[in-house]
Amino acid sequence: MGQFENLSFTIRPIHDVKEFFEVSELEKIIWESDDPVPVAHAVTSVDNGGMIIGAFLDDKIIGFQYSFAGFNGINTYLCSYLLGVHPEYRISGIGEQLKLAQCKEALKIGYDLVTWTYDPLETVNANLNIKKLGGVCSTYIENYYG
Template sequence: MSLTLDAGPTALQAAESATAAASRAGVLVVDEHDRDRLRDVEALLIAIWGMSPHGAPIPFDLLRSISHAGCNVSAAYSQAGHLCGAAVGIVSPGGRSTYSLIAGVLPGTGDKGVGFALKQHQRAWSLARGIDTMTWTFDPLVSRNARFNLTKLGAHASEYARNFYGEMQDEINANDESDRLVAVWPLSSQRSTDAGLGIQAELELPPAHLAHVLEYGPDSLPVLLESEGTLWCRAPKDIVALRSSNPDAAAQWRVLLREIFESAFASGRRASGVTRGGWYRLAAAGQA
């Protein structure tokens, strides 16, 4: 594959945004190739997701091969030189899209901007190679990640993949089915550029008097609203804890949101952002 570096203005701006994001988070983000440090990346991913019957989330030998192939293993190091986050991406056929396999930060560092710095580094890495789109999948029930992906980064989703990996047995997914939303991140769009600069429009749920309740959730509270042609869908507050404490309720949430998203996407809508309270904005065709 050809991964020629491109010093165009968008790529340069993305590199500046990535550097600024890393500085704000107090980390150094690099493309990691060192064999021993790739072993540390494997250990970090295990610390985040745990081991499954299949082994590490991404084992060392695969990390080594991905790096050797010229694809991306991003690693974030604290000022003391400790590994605190990592992201891994490969390049799709044709070299027009990066597929982000995994991204995570050390437990306890989730609010420090390390994850954002990693994604901005991946964005800059991609644009420098003429790649203008990044895709990945994420659990639609984890509202915190959904907000990060769709609001803070500026990605969107219009594809719902049922049980994408089959039943997962790691510590986070707790034997639930692995439904996923497919995130599409247009790396050179104005929205993504603004997001890289820390400029983003915070979504707000419409006032109650303007919203019509269409459906209630397993907790007996509204889960689907309609307001002025836009649908709003709520994810549970903490699905990871719920999967552990009440697997049946977690499964009810999964089935309900599966139905809502598949129906919305079939009608041409897309998920274009998430509020702080965990409400997805499902915009109709033609809406921003």
């Protein structure tokens, strides 16, 4: 971790609408896109079984994890949709901490399964999901992200 050894950040669930807008702005920075998850959609998702967890350095959001409720016709689960860390703080361990907090929160609110997708060609993401977090890939869907 080197330069991030003394980085002291806080991780907590987000419920404040102002912070939902901050997440939206962070999405634009991370993915260089003007098409983030709509704030109203995120708020509704969180109010109905989803969650957004933020990583904060002082009062500035530097990472987030967004999940929504899923249902496959038989079971409910948490569907992990986005995990992003500000480019200045990548490889700091924040992504892993956000995923661990997601697991803890999911169990606390009653989920016993979290699913997520990832692109196996994105090696940093694959390393986090499979190697570090112990995820199991059981399905491959070609061209999932278009």
